[in-house]
Amino acid sequence: MPNSELMPIGVFARRTGLTASALRFYADSGVLTPVEVDPVSGYRYYGADRVARATALRQLRDIAMPITVVEAVLDAEPGEASRLIDEHVAKVLGDASAVQQKAASIKYSLTEVRSLLIAALKGPVLADAIEQVLTATAHEPGMPVLGALHVEAMQEAVTLTATDRYRLATRTLVPAEATAAAWAATVDGDELRAAISDIRRSALVRVEVTQHGFWLRMADREDRHCRLLSEEFPDYRLMLASLPEATTRVTLSKDLLLRALEEHPEDRITLRVTHHGLNVLATEAEAPGVPLAATTTGLNLQISFEPTTLCPAVSTAIGPDVMPDLRGPDQPVTIRSADRGDLTTLTMPIKSDRSA
Template identity: 65%
Template structure:
């Protein structure tokens, strides 16, 4: 290769994002050997073709991948390299989760405050409730509380609530034993999701309050810790629920039929036409016909539109074979819940008919 096509180490460092000292280290490690070395001066030169692997090397190291793993990725084909990267990221996430759990234990011991028992719940029931309300969480910059689940314990019940501002899901659970005290806090949703997989295997789960989170205890299994999100307060969902207007239209429809219709509907947003004897999905273009589903209802006929990403999870997490929709006009939240069980309730915000994503 002509010398004119080679770059000195300083130029190559700027193009690859690696420092000259890092390039020397990777050369000595045989991970990125220079294209040429001046036999007199010892100066190292690199080719333009080495920029891509050097950049990949830098990014892999930024992911905290050890040198043997980097070497394996760079030497592998595309599919195998992708698998190795995914495997490494999964390991990092497992280690991070374990570190967070260990940190919760350490912080609790440093605080010197004993854990306070607050509620006893059935493990499978709590796990189902967690997974149902988690569909209403969202990761949003500047609002970390929206990625959490608000846990509220009263003398009669335990409530789990989550919201992404377009949906609000709340599930009320009857404790296996009367709660010992009242308590409220917003728990990290990802950690609660991880804990749900473990607590599902326990007949009962003991929930305990700690200074920086909650501990979920299942007999013969490892304790699960979930940290509290304290950066900001959870939205006042009770005030929002209390401020809802009167229901003007109510429809009860098969959950499976409605989900299938939403899956097959070509449009977004999705328009619903509710009458006293049917619920229809409105056509998306001229010439199409309404997709009518059998339903029972009462009140005023109404047309209302929703984003698929808002309406579908609200319906899919409902309990039981039939869902009930309580509507308050085309610009007010609709309440979606089981037709015969009210312990899981979801509110979904509609959009304007001409709304486009």
């Protein structure tokens, strides 16, 4: 390469955002070598063809990737490079979560704040409930409460609730051991989600709270800590109390309904309820759709949903049969098990094309 096409280390540093000292380190490491080194002065010169590699190197180091992994990413094919980056990100997130848990334990031991036992729950039952209710959450910038779980504890019941404004899920659990504590707060949903695996493998989980934290105490595993959110949780009880009476009730097999929903990957699913049963339509055309055997009472009704709101509500219902209570094409639908009501999900329909 002619010398006129080479850049001295200072120019190359400005082009790539790397310092000269960093470039010397990467050259000595063999990750980013100069094109030419002056044998007399020792000056290093880089070609324009090294700019892309140097920029990618800087970006990878900005996400705290070890130099050995950086070199592997830079020399890999695109698919392998993506896999290595994903592995690194997963490790960083896992390390951060472990550090966060350790920090919470340290703060707890230093402050010696007394904790309050609010419930003792069977681990597998609690894990299932958290997983089911968190399906009604969403990550929305500036509104962390929509990705959180609201926990209310009374002497004989613990209620878990979540909402993303389009869905609402709530489940009530009976504690394995009753306590006299009454408590309510909103808990970080992501941290609870990360603890589900440990909770499920624990026979009994003691739920304790302090002023700033929510603790899951497990006899055979390390305690897990979750942050409490200061934002006010939506008044879901007022919303539930203001719902009109259901005008149509359907009872049918959960598995059959899910199978029919999965056969329609479109962005709109329409349910047509008549006295003869239920039809699942991909559109609001007059085609018969997928007829399902169902027990129906009340008014005939046609109602539409986005699959991303309806499918999770149906799939998390407890038991073999699901029971939607319908109030009209523009009212929330209550979905619960036909024989167990401790998990209830409300799902908002979408506007019908026919009424547009």
